[in-house]
Amino acid sequence: MLSTRGQVIERLLRGEFICRTSDEDAWRFLKTPANREQIDDYLATLNRMVATVGGAGEGDVFFCAYRQLGEDERRVVGQQFRDVCAALSPLVEWLVLVQEAGAQDAPLTEGSALRLNELQSIVEDTPAFREQLARISHYRLFGSTSAGVDGQIKQVFKRLCELGYLVRPNPDKQIYLGTGKLDYLYEVIRFIDESEGLDLEGRAEGASQGSLL
Numbered sequence: 001m002l003s004t005r006g007q008v009i010e011r012l013l014r015g016e017f018i019c020r021t022s023d024e025d026a027w028r029f030l031k032t033p034a035n036r037e038q039i040d041d042y043l044a045t046l047n048r049m050v051a052t053v054g055g056a057g058e059g060d061v062f063f064c065a066y067r068q069l070g071e072d073e074r075r076v077v078g079q080q081f082r083d084v085c086a087a088l089s090p091l092v093e094w095l096v097l098v099q100e101a102g103a104q105d106a107p108l109t110e111g112s113a114l115r116l117n118e119l120q121s122i123v124e125d126t127p128a129f130r131e132q133l134a135r136i137s138h139y140r141l142f143g144s145t146s147a148g149v150d151g152q153i154k155q156v157f158k159r160l161c162e163l164g165y166l167v168r169p170n171p172d173k174q175i176y177l178g179t180g181k182l183d184y185l186y187e188v189i190r191f192i193d194e195s196e197g198l199d200l201e202g203r204a205e206g207a208s209q210g211s212l213l
Contacts, residue, residue: 004029008039012050012064019061019180021111022167030062053184061110061180084188090139091165091185094156097123097132107186108178114166116157116174124149 002010008026011018020027029035030050040050044067051065098114099107101122108114123129130149137144137152144155157176160166165185166176 005035005038009042012039012043012062013046013048015064017061017063017164017179017181017184019110019183021177022164022179022181027062031060053180053187061183063184084185087141087163088189090136090141092189093132093136094160095182097129097136101126101129108182109186110178110180110183112178114176114178116153116176120149120153123153 004025008018008029011023011026016022018026018030030039036050043049043064047067048064049067051063052060053063054060095107098104098119101119123133133149133152133156136142137146137156142156142159144152146152146155157166161168161176164181165179167179168174168176
C-alpha cells in the first residue's frame, strides 16, 4: 500500500488538483513545508514541480507543472492548453447559469455547495434557464442527448465530477461541492482574456445575460 507521500505524488502526476475539498488529507500533507519540499525534490527528477493557484478560504490549490519547457514539454502543454480552451465556453456558460439561478453575487468556487435538486427546480420554473441548460448540456463537453431538464442537468453534474470540477461527498445526497480546479479555471480565463482578448466573459454574458468574474 502506498504511503501518503506516494499517493500524493501519483495524484499530482495524473494531473489532479489537490485542495481541501477534494482531498483534505493530501492537502494538509502538502501544506506542511517539509512534506512539500520532499515531493518537490522527487518531482524534480522528472522535470516537474508542485505549483499552486490561490484557492478559497484557507486555500492553496496544488497541481503538478513542468520546471523547464523543452520542445516535448511545449507540445504537451500546448495540447493541454488547447483542450482547456475548447472547454471554456461550455464551462463559463454553465457557471454563469449557476450564478444567475442561485441569485449569487460571487461565482462557484472551491468549497461552494451546489444542490442539484434546488437548481433543477429553479431551471424548470424559468423558461430562459431551461433554454440555457438545453444549449449547454448539448455541448460536446457534456454530451447530453436528453430533451428534459432532469436528464440534462444530471449529465452535466456527472461530467463535471468526472472532469474534477465538482465532488459529491455523500453518494446518497444530491449535494455537490466545487473543487480547487475551479479556481485554476478562473485563472486560465483571466490569462486568456488578458493575453488574447477573447472576451469569454462577455460571450457568456451575451448567451446568459450574467456575470462570472
